[in-house]
Amino acid sequence: MLDLSAVIATVTLDEPRVLLVKASDPSSEASARPRLPFGPFNPSSDRTMEEGLRRWVENQTGLNLGFVEQLYTFGDRFRDPVAIAGGARSITVGYVALVRQSSARRPAGSDWFDWYRLFPWEDWRNGRPSLIEDVIQPEILLWAASAEDAKSKRLRRERAEIAFGFNDVGWDADRVLERYELLYEAGLVAETVTDGRIKTGEGQTEAHPRTGLPLHQDHRRILATALGRLRGKIRYRPVIFEVMPPAFTLFQLQRAVEGLAGAPLHKQNFRRLVAAEGLVEPTGRVSAETGGRPAELFRFRRDVVRERPAPGVRMPRGRRTK
Amino acid sequence: MLDLSAVIATVTLDEPRVLLVKASDPSSEASARPRLPFGPFNPSSDRTMEEGLRRWVENQTGLNLGFVEQLYTFGDRFRDPVAIAGGARSITVGYVALVRQSSARRPAGSDWFDWYRLFPWEDWRNGRPSLIEDVIQPEILLWAASAEDAKSKRLRRERAEIAFGFNDVGWDADRVLERYELLYEAGLVAETVTDGRIKTGEGQTEAHPRTGLPLHQDHRRILATALGRLRGKIRYRPVIFEVMPPAFTLFQLQRAVEGLAGAPLHKQNFRRLVAAEGLVEPTGRVSAETGGRPAELFRFRRDVVRERPAPGVRMPRGRRTK
DNA sequence: TCCCCATATGCTCAAAATAAGTATAAGTGT
């Protein structure tokens, strides 16, 4: 009844990735979807839930998790369509974990998926994704307009504005879950349809082919929670180094941060900020991988947590005009 | 086996408070301690866990919860001494909720407790609490020095430095849980002893009478988690208004923020920041409660969430010297 | 070899945010 699911994330080749289990049974449509690795929580053998998680992840995948953090406990009725039919409610405690790029080999039965294959609207590294203007904005506004009364119309429109930053509200990268939930409610992701919550007909929009890869049950929701959490976390805890190799160039570090944050960063300022925070120290070696001038290799300065109250990678929130 | 516990917080008379159930059975020592209100999670009657929580809180206490957020799921073996003896492990999903000052009447069997009666070391509104220098710093360092080998000594000392800000590390108000856990491990809070985890003798320090009111089981740990979360949250979400009456003066608002944050704020700058964020708007009325010049009454400007990506009460992190 | 290209790194400058005051306003109670 109670199990533990793991969102195991990394960044390889400048691309943020997450570990998913490929469907073993491609016969039924629903189970053909990839899913999060999960395992049981066994109170008699595991002192804490986190220990239990580490144990079965190591057993199943061979991965040695570095940073692990409990995310959220998911127990809504509609998370598992099978349970609705009368079985016991399944409850899962979700965890996020980060692993090193180097240890990011592929465990059997699983595969690394690009985060932004699942959440294409979250990738702003090359500017605002056209998907938002082409599909999401019009469809979501349609959905808002299709609400029963004036009040719920206004509420839906406001939620959409805040979540997606319509009309100058501005994009807040951390609101990943709010955005996914809106798309879910509006029936724009494939999961909605499967769940059968939303009655088709009457202004019902259809899951759009460009809104990313659907996952098993509510697993994309769990991932949205995880991405939002990670984005918030890198700003005030040095978790980004959990995915970096022992030595790295500043540009590699920037790429990793950009990957998770889903936003481009100003190169010169990034290095200035990282240096100012005392997050890294030079190793003395250089890397000539890139073609141009060789970049200096740095390592994480562990001491930073003893010096700063909230060490993390500072990021622009966008300059406020007024 | 799975239940929901609620940390219900408010601020009354400038003092942050939390709702606890007083012990009904004062015969046994352990159960004489106050405890968090809790209720079962009933999957068949409640669609979501949050709904279930709201329902039984309303039933039990009559309180109408405003802001509710899931905190953490607690399932460690030692959270419930009874379960260790062989019973089923009890797991609880903790929630934080905020209620209005006005609705903060006392439900039967429960009482409002000052947060800082439970966490005296967290209240820096009148400067650094002497408790830290008098008791915590020496005792914690003793505990660190009593570790087995040199490495764990260093680790303990580092953890203490970071958590309590010894040696210029600086106090990070959000690390409430880390601090409580250190005190717990060092045997400085009464809960440690009850749990019987730490063997007495050999360098064992004793729970100190000044380290706050002990609660049932791991409930003070849950509260520490909640306080840390709230402190972080008020900076980037306008949750503080959940505890304010509909109209309030800026100084009342400041007092509420200071109460939760546990730190004093510069009055003139506070009002400037609040105004600059557009968090409030004047009601036109004034309040003559205070004796001096009457203060203007403000109300929360709901629109702020539509304008700013992360509206909240900005607070000084302390100017960085280097 | 020398020049071009690519990337890395250093530096400048203006705009905005912040910390910490000082000064003034507008009430109450004596």
Next chain:
DNA sequence: ACACTTATACTTATTTTGAGCATATGGGGA
């Protein structure tokens, strides 16, 4: 009228941020 209290406005120096230009240092091809 006066002292006292609290509220609010304004000033100033400093730090942080956003953005761009300039220079450094390698590789590869003419």
